[in-house]
Each structure stands twice: as C-alpha cells, then as structure tokens.
Amino acid sequence: xxxxxxxTTLAAVATSFAYLAVxxxxxxxxxxxxxxxxxxxxxxxxxxxGRGQGAGLRRAIPGPKGLPVVGSLGLMSGLAxxxxxxxxxxxxxxxxxxxxxxxxxxxxxxxxxxxAKEILDNPAFAARPLNHAAYGLMFHRSIGFAEHGPYWRALxxxxxxxxxxxxxxxAFTPYRARVAGDVVAALRGAGAGVVELRGVLRRASLYxxxxxxxxxxxxxxxxxxxxxxxxxxxxxxxxxxxxxGKENWCDYFPGLAAxxxxxxxxxxxxxxxxxxxxxxxxxxxxxxxxxxxxxGGEVPRDFVDILLSLQDSEGLADxxxxxxxxxxxxxxxxxxxxLMEWAMARLVLHRDVQAKVHRELDEVVGRSSPVAEPSLxxxxxxxxxxxxxxRVHPPGPLLSWRHRAITDTYVDGHLVPAGTTAMVNQWxxxxxxxxxxxxxxxxxxxxxAGGEAPDVSVLGADGRLVPFGSGRRSCxxxxxxxxxxxxxxxxxxxxxxxxxxxxxxxxxxVLRLSCEMAAPLQVRVRPRRDA
Ligand code: HEM
Numbered sequence: 211x212x213x214x215x216x217x218t219t220l221a222a223v224a225t226s227f228a229y230l231a232v233x234x235x236x237x238x239x240x241x242x243x244x245x246x247x248x249x250x251x252x253x254x255x256x257x258x259x260g261r262g263q264g265a266g267l268r269r270a271i272p273g274p275k276g277l278p279v280v281g282s283l284g285l286m287s288g289l290a291x292x293x294x295x296x297x298x299x300x301x302x303x304x305x306x307x308x309x310x311x312x313x314x315x316x317x318x319x320x321x322x323x324x325x326a327k328e329i330l331d332n333p334a335f336a337a338r339p340l341n342h343a344a345y346g347l348m349f350h351r352s353i354g355f356a357e358h359g360p361y362w363r364a365l366x367x368x369x370x371x372x373x374x375x376x377x378x379x380x381a382f383t384p385y386r387a388r389v390a391g392d393v394v395a396a397l398r399g400a401g402a403g404v405v406e407l408r409g410v411l412r413r414a415s416l417y418x419x420x421x422x423x424x425x426x427x428x429x430x431x432x433x434x435x436x437x438x439x440x441x442x443x444x445x446x447x448x449x450x451x452x453x454x455g456k457e458n459w460c461d462y463f464p465g466l467a468a469x470x471x472x473x474x475x476x477x478x479x480x481x482x483x484x485x486x487x488x489x490x491x492x493x494x495x496x497x498x499x500x501x502x503x504x505x506g507g508e509v510p511r512d513f514v515d516i517l518l519s520l521q522d523s524e525g526l527a528d529x530x531x532x533x534x535x536x537x538x539x540x541x542x543x544x545x546x547x548x549l550m551e552w553a554m555a556r557l558v559l560h561r562d563v564q565a566k567v568h569r570e571l572d573e574v575v576g577r578s579s580p581v582a583e584p585s586l587x588x589x590x591x592x593x594x595x596x597x598x599x600x601r602v603h604p605p606g607p608l609l610s611w612r613h614r615a616i617t618d619t620y621v622d623g624h625l626v627p628a629g630t631t632a633m634v635n636q637w638x639x640x641x642x643x644x645x646x647x648x649x650x651x652x653x654x655x656x657x658x659a660g661g662e663a664p665d666v667s668v669l670g671a672d673g674r675l676v677p678f679g680s681g682r683r684s685c686x687x688x689x690x691x692x693x694x695x696x697x698x699x700x701x702x703x704x705x706x707x708x709x710x711x712x713x714x715x716x717x718x719x720v721l722r723l724s725c726e727m728a729a730p731l732q733v734r735v736r737p738r739r740d741a
Contacts, residue, residue, distance in 0.1 A: 242278045249273055250309025251281035253316040257627055271318060271624045272301045273309035281311025286457050289721050291607035294319050295638035305642070307622050313462030315339070317612075317631040318621065321638035323645060323673030325622045329632050330670070330680035334619035338683075339612050339631045342460045342467060343453045346478025347485075351530045352537035353686060354611060364524045365534060369686040372516045373538075379690050381510035382422060383583050386694055389418045390701040397706060397735050404711040407554055408730040411547040416444060418694065419542035423535055424492050425512035443488065443539070449481050450540055455723035489532040493518070513538060538687075545605040546691055548724045552603035553596060553699060555717065555731045556652050558710040563654060564703070567592055568738070571704045577739055581700045583693075592700055594654035596692070597675065600668055602652055604677040605724040607637035613683060636677060637725075645674055668692070706735040 248255030250273035258270070274297050276282035285293040298304040298321045306322045320326040329335055337358040338344075344355040353369060356362035372378065393414050397405060417428045417440070428440055458474050460467040470476055496514040511519075517531045557564040570591045575581050586592075613632040618625065626632070641649050647662050655661050666672045669688055670680030678685035685691070702708075711732035718728035 246275055246278040246281075249275070250316070251276040251311030252279060253281055253311035253314050254309050256314070257316060269625060271307050271309035271626075272304045273297070274301075276311055280313055283312050283457075283462065285310065286312065289719060289725075291635055291637040291721065291725070294608070294633075294635055295321060295641065298635070298638060305638070307624060312631065313459075315462050315631055316627065316629065317633065318626055319633045319635055320621070321635040321642070323639055325673075326634040326636075326639065326676060327673030327680060328621055329613065329634060330676060330684070332619060332621070333682060334615050334617050335613040335632050336682045337614040337616045339614040340461050340464065341454070342458055342464075343456070343474050343478055346475055347450055347453065347482060347536075348529070348533045349454070349537060351533035353534060354537055354541065358616060361530075364526075366682070366686065368517070368520055368524060372520065373513055374686050374690050376689070378510070379693055385421050385427075385510075386418065386697050387583070387701075389414050389421075390698050392417075393698070394701060394705050397702075398737060398741060400735070402734060402736075404732050404734060406730050406732050408547065408551055408727075411550050412444065412543065413440075414698070415547045416440065416447070416539070416543045419539055421512070422690075423513040423538045423542070425496070425514060426492075442484075446481060446485055446488070447540055447543055449477070450485070450536075451544060451723050453477055453481070455721075485536055486532060489535050490528065492535070493528060493531060542687055542691075545610075545724055546695055548605045548726050549596075549599060549603070549691075549695055550699060551727055551731050552605075553599035553695075554702070554708060554733065555715050555727060556599060556602070557595075557703070558708050558731075558733055559715045559717075560652055563595065563652065564708060566654075567595060567703050568707070571700065575700075575704060580739075581697070581704045583697055586693075586696055586700060589696075589700060590658060591654060592703070593696060594657035596696055596699060597657045597666065597668055598652060598654040600677040601640045601646070601675055603725065604636045604640065606677065607721070607725045608633050608635055609676070609679050610723055611683075634676065634679075636675075639674060705737060705739055707738055709734050709736070 242252065245252040245255030245259060248258060249270040252275075254270070254273070274282050274285070276284065282297075285297065294308070294310075297310075298308045298319065301308065304321075306320065306325045308319045308321070310317050310319065318329075320329050338355050341349075341355060344350060349355040350357070351361075353362065353365045356365060393410055396410055420426045420428065420440075420443075453474055456472065456474060459471060460474070467475065493514060496518060513535060514531070517526065517534065520526065521531065557567070570589055571581070574588045575585050615626055615628050615630045615632065617628050619628075620626065621632075639645050643649055647656065653661075656663055657666060658664055663672075663674065666675055668675050668677055669692075670676055670678060670684050673680075676684075678688040678691075711734055715731065716727070716729040719725050720728040
C-alpha cells in the first residue's frame with residue numbers, strides 16, 4: 211500500500227513538473243514570438259518590450275524581423291553587403307537606417323551618406339563588438355579590436371604620430387619603387403603567357419609591408435622556394451584571415467563558446483603559437499641589433515624599432531607589440547592587393563579607360579622615363595581611376611569591422627541603445643542612383659572637374675565614399691595604402707598594356723574579410739617601354 215502511495219505521489223509530482231515545463235516552454239515561445247513581431251526582429255523587440263511597447267513602436271527603426279530567436283543572422287552569410295542592401299531598398303526609410311537582429315544582438319546598418327558619416331564620426335561608436343576569433347588571435351591588444359580606452363588611444367597616437375606619419379611614408383619611397391621594379395621584372399619574365407595577377411600582387415604587398423613593419427627584405431621576382439619563411443607567413447595570414455572573416459555563432463550566442471561548434475576557437479589556438487614564435491623572434495632580433503650596432507641614420511626605421519623605442523613611455527608589453535605588428539602584416543597585405551586586382555580587372559574590361567590612363571602617363575611622364583613618385587600629383591586621371599575602383603569595389607563593402615555603441619546615442623533622430631552593433635554599407639551607397647549618376651558605370655571622370663564629385667576625398671571627409679571609414683576608428687594606414695597603390699598602379703600601367711587572358715572578365719565577388727574577385731583575374735601583358 212505504502213509503495214503504491216509513493217508511486218502515485220511521484221507520478222503526480224512528475225506530472226506537475228511536466229505541466230510546468232510545458233508552461234515554461236509556451237511562455238518562452240510566446241515571448242519569443244512577441245519579441246520577434248517588432249520591427250527589426252527579436253533583439254529589438256526584447257529591448258523595447260522591457261520599456262513599454264508604445265514607445266518602441268513609435269520610434270522604431272524600420273527593418274526585417276527575420277526568424278524568431280535568430281533574427282536576420284541568415285543575411286550575414288555569403289554576400290552580406292548585397293543582402294543588406296536589398297533588405298534596405300525594400301522598406302521605406304531603411305536606406306537611411308535599418309534595424310536588424312543578429313540573434314540576441316541589436317544591429318543597425320546605414321546605407322545613406324549623411325547617416326553613415328553620422329555613425330562613423332560619433333564617438334559613441336568607437337568600440338568594436340565581441341569577436342571571439344579576434345580574442346583568440348590576440349587582436350584584442352591590437353589597434354583594430356582593442357577595447358576603446360587609454361590603451362587603444364595610446365596605440366592610435368603611436369600609429370598617427372610615428373608609424374604612419376608623412377615622414378615615415380616618404381622614407382619608404384625608394385623601397386616602394388624597388389618592389390614595383392621587382393613586380394615589373396616578374397611580369398616581363400612571364401612574356402606573352404597568361405599571368406594570374408593575384409599571387410604577384412599579394413607577394414608584392416606582403417614583402418613591402420614586411421619591410422615597413424619588420425625591416426625584412428625579400429625579392430618579389432625570386433623563385434618562391436627560396437623563401438620558406440615568406441610562404442609560412444603568407445599561409446598564417448591566410449588562415450588568420452579566414453578565421454576573422456567567418457561569421458562565428460559564438461559572437462552572438464557566447465554560451466556556445468565552450469562547445470566551439472565551428473571549430474574556430476581550436477584553429478585560433480593552433481595558429482597563435484606559430485604567429486608568436488615568428489613575431490617574438492623578430493622582436494628579439496631587433497633588440498639584439500639595437501644593442502650591438504650603432505643606429506645608422508639613413509635606413510628608415512621599421513615598426514619594430516619604433517615600437518621598441520616607445521615601449522617604456524607608452525607602457526607597452528612585448529605581447530602588445532607583437533599583437534600590433536601581426537595586425538599590421540595582416541591588415542596591410544590583403545586590402546591593397548585586393549584593391550589593385552579589382553582596379554586591373556576594370557582596366558582590362560574597359561580598354562577606353564586604360565587608353566586614357568596611358569595617354570596621361572605618356573604626356574606627363576613620357577615613354578622614355580620610368581614613373582617616379584613626384585609625378586603622381588600630376589596624374590589626375592590615374593587618381594580618379596583609383597577612387598572609382600574604391601567606389602565600385604570597396605575592399606571592405608561593410609567597412610570590414612563593425613562598431614559598437616558604448617552608450618545610448620541618437621542616429622538620424624532614432625535612439626540607438628548602448629551595446630548595439632553598427633555597420634555602414636559602402637557598397638549600397640556606391641550603387642545608389644540617388645547618390646551617383648549612373649552608379650553601375652565605371653567612369654573615373656565623375657571625380658574630375660565637370661563630374662558629379664570632383665575633388666572628393668576618399669579619406670573620410672565625404673560620406674558618399676568612405677572606403678577607409680571615418681572618425682576615430684578609421685583606417686590608420688589609409689595614406690600609406692593610397693600612396694602605395696597609386697605609385698604601383700602608375701608603374702604597372704606605364705610599363706605594360708593589359709589585356710584579359712580570355713574574352714570577358716568574371717566580376718563575381720566573394721566576401722571574406724575583404725571582398726575579393728571570386729575567380730582570380732588572369733591577364734596578358736605587353737611591354738610599352740624597352741627593358
Ligand atoms: C586599400 C587598402 C586598405 C583599405 C581599403 C582599408 C580599409 C579599412 C577599413 C574600412 C577599416 C575599418 C574602418 C572602420 O571601422 O570604420 C580599417 C581599419 C584599419 N586598418 Fe585599414 N585599409 C587598408 C590598408 C591598410 C594598411 C596598409 C594598414 C596597415 C599597414 C591598415 C591598418 C588598419 C588598422 C590597424 C585598422 C583598425 C583601426 C582601428 O580600429 O582603430 N589598413 N581599414
């Protein structure tokens with residue numbers, strides 16, 4: 211009898227638990243649906259529900275609901291800049307500012323020049339959102355991902371005052387010319403054969419940045435096998451690139467980090483010791499060099515020299531220096547090569563544009579001489595061409611790295627609460643006929659006198675074209691990048707006529723950390739000058 215009684219009681223308790231569990235699930239599902247029904251989806255619904263529904267609907271930022279719980283995470287995979295642009299075009303007002311939910315994370319996207327500029331220049335957006343891969347790769351001690359605060363400000367100060375100052379950029383003029391010369395030699399070596407330009411450009415950018423950052427010199431035209439170190443570095447950069455470019459579910463659902471479902475954490479843990487060995491080895495070499503040799507006056511100082519000299523005054527640990535150095539190799543190598551490949555793709559596709567650049571080079575530089583940097587300011591069409599490439603193919607169509615609101619703030623009259631992720635869709639602005647005349651046409655003339663945007667700066671002053679961002683978190687390497695790309699493009703175009711290897715050029719994109727050509731560009735070159 212007693213046994214039966216105990217069983218009955220246990221059954222009753224189990225049943226009540228089951229009811230409670232079902233009720234809890236129903237309540238959770240009801241709340242999830244309620245949150246989801248809000249413009250911008252569940253993360254926004256949850257925020258505004260906590261503050262009274264009326265206020266939220268009145269001031270809601272337009273945007274897709276997505277799915278319950280996960281919101282619009284699906285939009286971020288693949289060519290996110292295109293998916294976001296299509297969503298924004300579908301809703302009244304959403305081009306200016308669109309709300310969406312990335313799982314539980316609230317996000318906004320601006321696809322309008324004024325609002326983009328408002329976000330980028332607003333100090334409230336000077337922070338970056340959580341990024342596990344960045345953490346795993348030590349990037350939280352680097353400029354790009356360091357928490358907004360005194361440490362990050364010290365790094366930015368070092369970057370603008372020392373690493374990327376105009377004197378530093380000028381000091382590398384001879385080395386820029388040398389790398390360009392190596393590339394020309396490599397291309398001449400290819401004769402009339404087909405060249406896959408990407409490999410050549412990547413290697414040139416890496417060697418150049420290696421010299422700028424580490425003081426190491428390599429020869430671009432040398433056979434690849436002679437530089438095992440470079441091969442390893444290129445591979446490490448590629449892997450880091452993959453890891454930072456992936457949409458990591460753990461960034462939205464931090465509880466998943468312990469499980470690491472995509473294996474990103476594990477790959478970071480594998481890569482980091484290799485990077486550390488490499489970078490700390492270089493720091494040790496520089497220390498030894500500094501104590502044994504007297505400093506030579508003429509050799510430009512590299513980043514390691516500069517950072518070591520500021521180590522005490524700025525309170526930098528060796529690990530901090532290593533993080534900054536690795537970041538520079540990592541950021542500097544890729545974006546420049548990606549931009550030049552796109553620019554060259556357009557030049558082989560639009561032979562009339564190429565002919566105009568050639569005419570300008572012939573008039574200003576002349577066939578009998580090579581290009582020298584002092585001529586660059588006298589080449590307005592070439593400069594306009596690079597701006598047009600940045601407009602149509604911004605290496606970071608969503609500006610690569612996102613921003614996070616540190617405090618509650620207002621954007622375009624809407625409240626954007628602290629913690630919200632903010633993005634700027636440069637790609638969408640570039641394609642907007644309300645911003646550019648015939649936006650799909652590749653037309654450098656738009657940046658010359660008589661065009662719709664003469665004298666536009668690409669460095670952040672004009673919201674229509676912010677490929678390097680703007681404001682506090684903008685690219686510290688932008689003037690180095692622009693000087694280098696302009697000088698190299700001038701040389702490549704002065705020395706060769708460029709033609710596609712096969713009829714037509716496939717302009718499909720793939721979005722990693724940068725937006726690259728999906729099919730690497732293949733070209734044939736014909737020398738325009740005697741070797
Ligand atoms: C064509 C070449 C380049 C492009 C298009 C480019 C673009 C960008 C963009 C869009 C950002 C983010 C801006 C934002 O968050 O709003 C950025 C940040 C950054 N870039 Fe560049 N970049 C280029 C070259 C370089 C080079 C050569 C270096 C260094 C050697 C560099 C170092 C950095 C760093 C350290 C940051 C992080 C800044 C911070 O968060 O405070 N970039 N870049």
